[in-house]
Amino acid sequence: MISVADALTHLFDLAKPLKTEVVPLKHANGRVLAKDTVARRDQPPFSASAMDGYAVRNADVSPGATLTVIGESAAGHRFDGAIQPGECVRIFTGAPLPNGADRIVIQEDVTATGTQITIGDTLDSNAYVRAKGFDFKDGEVVAAPKVLRPADIALLAAMNIAEVTVTRRPKVAILSTGDELVMPGETPTEDQIIASNSFGLYAMLKDIGADPRLLPITRDTKDSLKMAFSLAQDADLLVTIGGASVGDHDLVGEVAADLGMQRSFYKIAMRPGKPLMAGRLSNGAMMIGLPGNPVSAMVCGKIFLEPVLQALLGLGHAPAPEFTAPLAADVATNGPREHYMRAKLDAGQVTVFDRQDSALLSVLAKANCLVIRPPHDPARKAGEIMRCVAI
Ligand SMILES: Nc1nc2c(c(=O)[nH]1)N[C@H]1C(S)=C(S)[C@@H](COP(=O)(O)OP(=O)(O)OC[C@H]3O[C@@H](n4cnc5c(N)ncnc54)[C@H](O)[C@@H]3O)O[C@H]1N2
Ligand code: MOO
Numbered sequence: 001m002i003s004v005a006d007a008l009t010h011l012f013d014l015a016k017p018l019k020t021e022v023v024p025l026k027h028a029n030g031r032v033l034a035k036d037t038v039a040r041r042d043q044p045p046f047s048a049s050a051m052d053g054y055a056v057r058n059a060d061v062s063p064g065a066t067l068t069v070i071g072e073s074a075a076g077h078r079f080d081g082a083i084q085p086g087e088c089v090r091i092f093t094g095a096p097l098p099n100g101a102d103r104i105v106i107q108e109d110v111t112a113t114g115t116q117i118t119i120g121d122t123l124d125s126n127a128y129v130r131a132k133g134f135d136f137k138d139g140e141v142v143a144a145p146k147v148l149r150p151a152d153i154a155l156l157a158a159m160n161i162a163e164v165t166v167t168r169r170p171k172v173a174i175l176s177t178g179d180e181l182v183m184p185g186e187t188p189t190e191d192q193i194i195a196s197n198s199f200g201l202y203a204m205l206k207d208i209g210a211d212p213r214l215l216p217i218t219r220d221t222k223d224s225l226k227m228a229f230s231l232a233q234d235a236d237l238l239v240t241i242g243g244a245s246v247g248d249h250d251l252v253g254e255v256a257a258d259l260g261m262q263r264s265f266y267k268i269a270m271r272p273g274k275p276l277m278a279g280r281l282s283n284g285a286m287m288i289g290l291p292g293n294p295v296s297a298m299v300c301g302k303i304f305l306e307p308v309l310q311a312l313l314g315l316g317h318a319p320a321p322e323f324t325a326p327l328a329a330d331v332a333t334n335g336p337r338e339h340y341m342r343a344k345l346d347a348g349q350v351t352v353f354d355r356q357d358s359a360l361l362s363v364l365a366k367a368n369c370l371v372i373r374p375p376h377d378p379a380r381k382a383g384e385i386m387r388c389v390a391i
Contacts, residue, residue: 001267001268001269001274001337002265002267002268002269003268003269003338004268004269004270004303004338005319006265006268007265007268007270007276007278007304008303008304008307008317008319010264010265010278011264011278011288011304011307011308011311012307012308012311012317013264014264014278014279014280014286014308015286015308015311015312016311016312017167017311017312017313017314018167018168018170018236018312018313018314019167019168020034020035020165020166020167020168021165021166021168022163022164022165022166023163023164023166024162024163025153025156025157025161025162025163025164026153028148028153028156028164028166029148029149029150029153030147030148030149030209031147031148031164031166031167031169031209032144032145032146032147032148032166032167032209032313032314032315033142033144033145033146033147033148033152033164033165033166034144034145034165034166034167034314035144035164035165036141036142036143036144037141037142037144037156037159037161037164037165038139038140038141038142038159039136039137039138039139039140039141039142039159039160039161040138040159040160040161041138041159041160042132042133042136042137042138043133043134043135043136043158043159044094044130044132044133044134044135045132046078046096046097046132047096047097047129047130047131047132048094048095048096048097048129048130048134049073049091049092049093049094049095049096049097049104049128049129049130050093050104050128050129050130051093051104051106051128052091052092052093052106052107053091053104053105053106053107053108053109053110053128054067054069054088054089054090054091054104054105054107054110054117055073055079055083055088055089055091055097055098055101055103055104056083056088056101056103056104056105057083057085057087057100057101057102057103058102058103058127059085060085060086060088061103061105061119061123062119063119063120063121063123064118064119064121065118065119066116066117066118066119067086067087067088067116067117067119068086068087068088068115068116069087069088069089069090069112069115069116069117070083070087070088070089070115071089071090071098072089072090072091073089073090073091073092073095073096073097073098074091074092074095075092075093075094075095076095077095078095078096078098079091079096079098081098081099082098082099082100083098083099083100083101084100087100088101088105088117089101091104097129102127102129103127103128103129104127104128104129105117105119105123106128109122109123109124135158136155136158136159140159142155142156142159144165144314145167145313145314145315145316147209147315148164148166167312167313167314169209169210169211170209170210170211170236170237170309170312170313171210171211171213171234171235171236171237172205172210172211172212172213172235172236172237172238172239172309173212173213173215173231173232173235173237173238173239174198174201174202174205174212174213174214174215174239174241175198175215175218175228175229175232175238175239175240175241176195176197176198176214176215176217176218176241176242177217177218177219177220177225177228177240177241177242177243177251177252177292178217178218178219178220178242178243178249178292179219179220179249180192180193181193181194181195181217181242182194182195182217183195183217184196184199195217196294196361197241197242197290197292197294197297197298198214198217198241199214200294200297200298200301201239201241201290201297201298201301201305202214204298204301204302204305204306205301205305205309208306208309208310209309209313210309213235215228215231215232216228216231220243220249220251221251222251222254222255222258225243225251225252225255226255226258226259229255229256229259229281232285233283235285236285236286236312237285237286237287237288237308237309237312238281238285238286238287238288239287239288239289239290239305240252240256240287240288240289240290241290241291241292241297242290242291242292242297243289243292244275244276244277244289244290244291244292245274245275245291245292246275250275252277252289253266253277253289256277256279256281256287256289259281259282260281260282261279261280261281261282261287262279262280263277263278263279264278264279264280265277265278265279269336269337269338269375270300270303270337270338270339270340271335271337271338271339271340271358272291272293272295272296272299272300272340272358273290273291273296273299273300273303273340274291274296274337275289275291276288276289276290276291276300276304277289278304286308288300288304288305288308290305291358293358293359294358294359294360294361294364295342295357295358295359295360295361295363295364296358298361298364298391299340299358299364299370302320302370302389302391303319303320303340303389306320307319307320320389321389321390322372322387322388322389323388323389323390324385324386324387324388325345325348325349325350325369325385325386325388326348326349326350326382326383326384326385326386327349327350327351327352327371327380327381327382327383327384327385327386328346328349328350328351328382329351329352329382330379330380330381330382331352331371331373331379331380332379333376333377333378333379334373334374334375334376334377334378335375335376336375336376337375338372338373338374338375339356339372339373339377340370340371340372340389341353341356341370341371341372341373342356342360342363342364342366342367342370343367343368343369343370343371343388344366344367344368344369345368345369345388345390350369350371350386350388352371353366353367364391367391368390368391369388369389369390369391370388370389370391371386371387371388372386372387372388372389373386
């Protein structure tokens with residue numbers, strides 16, 4: 001059995017960043033920007049008014065001064081002339097500042113009568129002018145790699161970028177194995193249960209920008225598994241669930257080997273998640289074989305699949321992000337495997353659930369983090385600081 005850290009290193013060796021594609025900006029949210037992208041203009045492209053009011057020469061501004069309004073500058077329609085001493089221009093938010101003006105007096109601070117304004121005596125000192133390039137300048141770079149969020153999309157649009165180069169979404173085929181499984185909505189026989197892991201993992205993968213696909217559930221025969229593997233030919237990553245352990249019906253490793261998988265590792269000193277396997281299939285795709293126990297599959301998804309997906313997306317090699325929190329109650333000594341204990345962070349303290357069996361989805365669904373216990377970690381007291389991963 002290898003350590004969790006070694007397993008991640010092996011997985012990162014297998015997970016090479018995928019190729020890129022160009023997509024319209026409106027489809028780029030959540031995608032990974034793969035190429036530095038450069039602003040094509042200054043924003044604003046001219047000195048602009050930040051308020052509705054009057055563009056004036058600062059030298060003309062004093063309480064009680066009277067100025068003549070000689071025209072109007074609106075957003076999209078500049079005033080072409082220049083302001084001379086004693087003159088001003090009616091101006092609106094976002095409009096270009098007329099030549100000669102260097103300040104906006106907001107309309108609340110003037111009294112307007114016909115073509116005259118009189119400046120009041122409660123003026124603030126703000127010029128209310130946004131200089132050309134105040135937000136960003138022509139040539140400014142949005143650096144890759146970066147997961148694009150709505151604010152990035154808005155920024156790129158303002159930079160006049162209509163299309164962006166992003167990493168292709170990893171195609172992930174998800175395969176549930178086992179005679180006991182049926183799909184949600186189907187009628188199970190009395191010995192059957194509902195496939196749940198594939199749905200949890202599908203959701204997890206979708207959330208992190210993959211393009212997941214559920215393959216039909218396979219039965220516990222070599223032929224059925226081989227058929228399912230053949231359906232995953234176009235995938236970048238095949239994720240199998242179950243059939244990974246040592247039982248007579250655990251055939252995934254054997255079938256993968258028959259089909260030419262080069263195994264990278266099998267079995268890790270982790271709880272839950274011991275029978276994890278990974279390798280490269282003969283068509284070059286990655287394969288990760290997850291344990292069937294529902295919590296094991298989901299925890300392995302968090303600790304291994306998510307970092308692998310980030311690597312495929314070109315976001316580098318990083319384990320699941322950790323934080324620390326004090327224990328709300330004592331926990332017992334840990335065994336020989338690194339334990340990812342289901343726990344709840346509440347009011348700054350973390351409580352480890354009593355029931356840690358890897359079949360308990362009801363406990364996993366109540367948890368919002370995993371507390372990480374190194375192998376043979378001694379008993380810990382309330383208040384001790386623990387490493388945690390949010391889920
Ligand atoms: N003698 C030993 N037995 C087991 C060992 C061991 O070391 N020696 N390891 C245990 C550990 S740890 C785990 S984890 C499990 C993993 O076994 P498999 O990966 O072979 O999984 P299965 O046997 O196929 O299934 C286990 C359990 O999970 C249910 N399952 C499977 N797939 C799904 C799914 N898609 N959705 C919901 N539930 C699923 C399945 O019905 C079983 O109940 O092995 C231990 N045994
Ligand atoms: O490792 Mo198993 O995943 O403990 O239940």
